[in-house]
Amino acid sequence: MKMEKSHDDMVNDNMINNDNINDYIIKATAAGGKIRAFACTSKNTCEKARSIHNTSPVATAAFGRLLSAGLMMGSMMKSGRDLLTLRINGDGPLGGILVSADSLGHVKGYLFNPVVIIPANSKGKLDVAKAVGNGILSVISDIGMKEPYVGQTQLVSGEIAEDLAYYYAASEQIPSSVALGVLMDRDNTVKAAGGFIIQLMPIEKEDEASDIIYILEKRIARLEPVTTLLSSEKTPEDILEMLLYDMELEINEKIDAGFSCNCSRQRTKKALISIGRKDLQDLAQEGDTELSCHFCNKKYVFKSSELKEILSGGI
Structure with missing residues (x-):
C-alpha cells in the first residue's frame, strides 16, 4: 500500500502577490x-x-x-x-x-x-x-x-x-x-x-x-x-x-x-567551552575568534581576552 505524490514548479509570472499571507x-x-x-x-x-x-x-x-x-x-x-x-x-x-x-x-x-x-x-x-x-x-x-x-x-x-x-x-x-x-x-x-x-x-x-x-x-x-x-x-x-x-x-x-533560530551568544560560548582547554588556548593565542551559526549565519566574535577569561574559569 502506498500513496505518493511530489510537485515542484519553477517559474510562474502570473502569480498573485501573497507576500502578506502568514505561513x-x-x-x-x-x-x-x-x-x-x-x-x-x-x-x-x-x-x-x-x-x-x-x-x-x-x-x-x-x-x-x-x-x-x-x-x-x-x-x-x-x-x-x-x-x-x-x-x-x-x-x-x-x-x-x-x-x-x-x-x-x-x-x-x-x-x-x-x-x-x-x-x-x-x-x-x-x-x-x-x-x-x-x-x-x-x-x-x-x-x-x-x-x-x-x-x-x-x-x-x-x-x-x-x-x-x-x-x-x-x-x-x-x-x-x-x-x-x-x-x-x-x-x-x-x-x-x-x-x-x-x-x-x-x-x-x-x-x-x-x-x-x-x-x-x-x-x-x-x-x-x-x-x-x-x-x-x-x-x-x-x-x-x-x-x-x-x-x-x-x-x-x-x-x-x-x-526561527534560537542561537545566542551564551549558547555559542558553551560550544566554545566544549572544544576543550587545549584547543581554546590555541584560539586565544591566535587572537579574536569569530563563530557563525550554521542555521542563521549570525556571527559571534569572542575577543582573545574573553577566551582567556573562559580559560581562567578552570575548564
Missing part, C-alpha cells in the same frame, strides 16, 4: 480518525531561508521542500520541547540538507552546498533529484528520552516527497501521501511553497483500508501541484477539503509557522 500549518483528521492530515503554506519561511543562505534556485527548491516537511512533521510532536531533525545525505552536488523543527511551528536548517547550478530536468523543472542524488534520509525524534529515536531509509528518488512517503511506509508502517513544492520567480525569490501529508491510521478491516487508499490515490493523482493551488489563492484548508471533502474532514489546529 501556517493545519492539522486535521477525517473518516472518523482513520485519516490524519497536515498541510502548510511556507512561502515566507522558504524565502527567509533562501535569503539567509543565499541559495541557488535548485538548492532553494530542495531546501524549501524539506523545510515544509519539517514544519508538518514537527507539528506531529507532542511537547513544545520535543525536536524533530530531518537529514539528507546524498551524493549529489548539494551534499546534504539538515532541517530541525518543533511542534510550535519553528523550523531552521542549512545546506552543505547552498550554491548548486545544474541543468533543468527533462520536464524543464528544477532538477532536485539530481542535486540531491542517492543517499540516506534520517528522521531523528528527540522527545526528552536518554537517546533520541533515529529512523533511516535509503533515498528512493531524491525528490524528497517520495523519499518521506517511503520512510513512513518502510520505517513506521504508515501508508502516506506526501506532496511538497517550491515555486520560484524570475528574480529567484520564492513565490509560493508548501505541501501536505495524508496518512492512513491502522484499520482493522482490510477492505475498508483498501477502499480509502483507492479513493485517495485517485484524488491525489488528479490534484494540481500544490504550488499551483497555493498561487491561485487556495489555502491549506482548501487543499485538504479537495482531497477529503466527503470524509468528515475536521480541522483540529492551526499553527503559525516560520524560520
